[in-house]
Amino acid sequence: MTDSPEYLKKRAFFDSLLTIYGRKPVLEALEDPSLPVHKLHLAESNRKDAFISRIEALAETRNIEIAHWDRKGLSRISKNARQDQGVALDLALPRYGTAEAFLEENRDGRYELLALDGITNPQNLGMIIRSACAGGIDGILLPRKGCAQIDPLVIKASVGTLFKTRILRCDQLAPVLVKFAERGARVCALSSHASDTLRTIDDAAPNIFVLGNETHGVSPAVDNACTNRLRIPMQNGVESLNVAITAALISFRHQF
Amino acid sequence: MTDSPEYLKKRAFFDSLLTIYGRKPVLEALEDPSLPVHKLHLAESNRKDAFISRIEALAETRNIEIAHWDRKGLSRISKNARQDQGVALDLALPRYGTAEAFLEENRDGRYELLALDGITNPQNLGMIIRSACAGGIDGILLPRKGCAQIDPLVIKASVGTLFKTRILRCDQLAPVLVKFAERGARVCALSSHASDTLRTIDDAAPNIFVLGNETHGVSPAVDNACTNRLRIPMQNGVESLNVAITAALISFRHQF
Numbered sequence: 330m331t332d333s334p335e336y337l338k339k340r341a342f343f344d345s346l347l348t349i350y351g352r353k354p355v356l357e358a359l360e361d362p363s364l365p366v367h368k369l370h371l372a373e374s375n376r377k378d379a380f381i382s383r384i385e386a387l388a389e390t391r392n393i394e395i396a397h398w399d400r401k402g403l404s405r406i407s408k409n410a411r412q413d414q415g416v417a418l419d420l421a422l423p424r425y426g427t428a429e430a431f432l433e434e435n436r437d438g439r440y441e442l443l444a445l446d447g448i449t450n451p452q453n454l455g456m457i458i459r460s461a462c463a464g465g466i467d468g469i470l471l472p473r474k475g476c477a478q479i480d481p482l483v484i485k486a487s488v489g490t491l492f493k494t495r496i497l498r499c500d501q502l503a504p505v506l507v508k509f510a511e512r513g514a515r516v517c518a519l520s521s522h523a524s525d526t527l528r529t530i531d532d533a534a535p536n537i538f539v540l541g542n543e544t545h546g547v548s549p550a551v552d553n554a555c556t557n558r559l560r561i562p563m564q565n566g567v568e569s570l571n572v573a574i575t576a577a578l579i580s581f582r583h584q585f
Numbered sequence: 586m587t588d589s590p591e592y593l594k595k596r597a598f599f600d601s602l603l604t605i606y607g608r609k610p611v612l613e614a615l616e617d618p619s620l621p622v623h624k625l626h627l628a629e630s631n632r633k634d635a636f637i638s639r640i641e642a643l644a645e646t647r648n649i650e651i652a653h654w655d656r657k658g659l660s661r662i663s664k665n666a667r668q669d670q671g672v673a674l675d676l677a678l679p680r681y682g683t684a685e686a687f688l689e690e691n692r693d694g695r696y697e698l699l700a701l702d703g704i705t706n707p708q709n710l711g712m713i714i715r716s717a718c719a720g721g722i723d724g725i726l727l728p729r730k731g732c733a734q735i736d737p738l739v740i741k742a743s744v745g746t747l748f749k750t751r752i753l754r755c756d757q758l759a760p761v762l763v764k765f766a767e768r769g770a771r772v773c774a775l776s777s778h779a780s781d782t783l784r785t786i787d788d789a790a791p792n793i794f795v796l797g798n799e800t801h802g803v804s805p806a807v808d809n810a811c812t813n814r815l816r817i818p819m820q821n822g823v824e825s826l827n828v829a830i831t832a833a834l835i836s837f838r839h840q841f
Contacts, residue, residue: 563720577833584783
C-alpha cells in the first residue's frame with residue numbers, strides 16, 4: 330500500500346474505530362441507537378443461545394454487518410481473549426482519532442488538551458472523560474502504553490460522554506508532546522512541587538495539561554517533554570488531589 | 586443529667602469521637618502517631634493471636650486505655666457486628682462535631698459549607714472530603730440518615746484529609762438547613778435544572794451548597810429547605826457530573 334489519498338482515507342476511518350467486547354457491553358451498545366456501529370464480530374464457537382439470537386436480531390434490524398471468526402481470529406479483534414466472551418463490536422466514533430491528525434488540523438489554532446500519563450484506573454479515566462467533556466476541553470491525548478484503555482468500565486464511568494469527547498490516540502506520550510511543543514503549544518505538567526500555579530497560564534498559546542499517575546506523578550520521560558510545571562493551590566496542607574478532580578478543575582477553570 | 590457546663594463539655598467530647606472498627610483499619614490507625622486515639626475496644630471472645638498481641642502492645646506503648654466487652658457490648662460500640670472483627674477504636678477528632686455547635690459558634694460569621702443529601706457511595710464521600718479540605722471549605726454537613734457514614738473505606742478514600750476537615754453531624758438534613766437559613770445563610774441546592782449558575786453566588790452571606798444523590802438529586806424534603814438553586818454550566822450537552830467533581834468545583838471556585 331502507498332500513501333495515496335484513498336489509503337489515507339481508509340486509515341483515518343480505521344483510526345476512528347473503537348472495539349468493545351463482552352456480551353453485556355455489546356448488547357447495551359447495540360440497544361443504543363445513538364451509537365454509530367460499524368461491524369459485529371462473533372466467534373464461530375458461540376452457542377446459539379437467547380443472548381446470541383438477541384444481538385444477531387438487533388444487528389440485522391440495524392443493518393449492521395456481522396463477521397464470524399474462529400476463537401483466534403476473534404481474539405485478534407477484541408485484543409482480550411479472556412474477557413471477550415466470543416463477542417466484539419466496532420464503534421465508528423467520529424471524534425476518536427490520532428494525536429498526529431489533530432496536530433495537522435490545528436497548526437495555527439488555539440486549543441486546550443489533557444494528556445494522560447500512566448492513568449491506569451478505568452474509573453478515573455471515565456471520570457476524566459466526563460469532566461473534560463462537560464468543561465469543554467478540546468481533546469484528550471491517550472497513549473496506548475501505560476494508560477488504561479477505553480473498555481466497558483471506562484465507557485460506563487464516562488456516563489455517555491465518551492462519544493462526545495475527542496480522544497486522541499498515540500503510542501507513546503513523550504515524543505508526541507515534543508511535536509506539539511515544537512508547534513508552539515505550552516506543555517504543562519501538573520505537579521504538587523511546582524512553584525507556578527494553574528492561574529498563571531493564559532490562552533495566548535495552545536495549552537496541554539499533563540496528568541500523571543496518582544502515586545508516581547508524571548513520568549521522567551514525559552516530564553522532560555514538558556515546557557511548564559504547574560500546581561493547583563491547596564489549603565490545609567493537603568498534598569494531592571484525585572487525578573479526575575484535577576482534570577475537572579483544569580477543564581472548568583474558565584467558568585469561575 | 587442536666588444541662589450543666591460539665592455535662593455539655595462531656596457531651597461535646599463524646600460528639601468528637603469517631604469509632605472505627607475492623608482489624609486492619611484499627612491497626613493502621615494505632616500505627617499512625619498523628620491520630621489522636623481515645624480508647625481501644627476488644628471483644629473478650631478474640632483469640633489472642635499475633636494480631637491482637639500487636640494492637641495491645643501498640644495501645645500500651647501509646648498509653649491508650651483498653652476496654653474488654655462481650656460480643657454484644659462490642660457490637661454496641663462498633664455498631665457493625667458483622668464487620669468489626671472483635672475490634673473497635675475511638676478516635677478523638679477535634680474537628681468532628683455537630684451542626685448545632687457550628688451554628689452557635691458562627692452566629693455572625695461568614696462560612697462556606699457543603700451539605701450531603703443521600704451520598705451513599707463511600708468512595709464519593711471520601712473524595713468529597715479530600716476535595717473540600719484541599720479547597721478550603723469550612724465544614725461538611727453529614728446527616729446520619731441516608732448518607733454513607735465515616736468508615737474505613739471513606740477514611741482511605743479521603744487520603745489523610747478526614748482528620749483535617751470539619752465534619753458536622755446531624756440526624757436529618759432538612760430541619761438543620763432551615764435553622765441555618767433562619768440565621769441568614771444561603772442554602773443552595775445544586776441541580777442541573779436550575780437557571781442560576783454557581784457564578785451568581787457571592788460571599789456577602791454564609792453559603793451552604795447542598796449536593797444530592799447521583800441518581801435522584803436533592804430529595805424533596807431537603808429541596809424545600811433550600812433558598813437558592815444553582816447549576817454548574819456544562820458544555821457538549823453533558824447533563825451531570827460526578828458528585829465529588831461538583832464538590833471540588835464548588836470548593837475551589839475562588840482559586841480561579
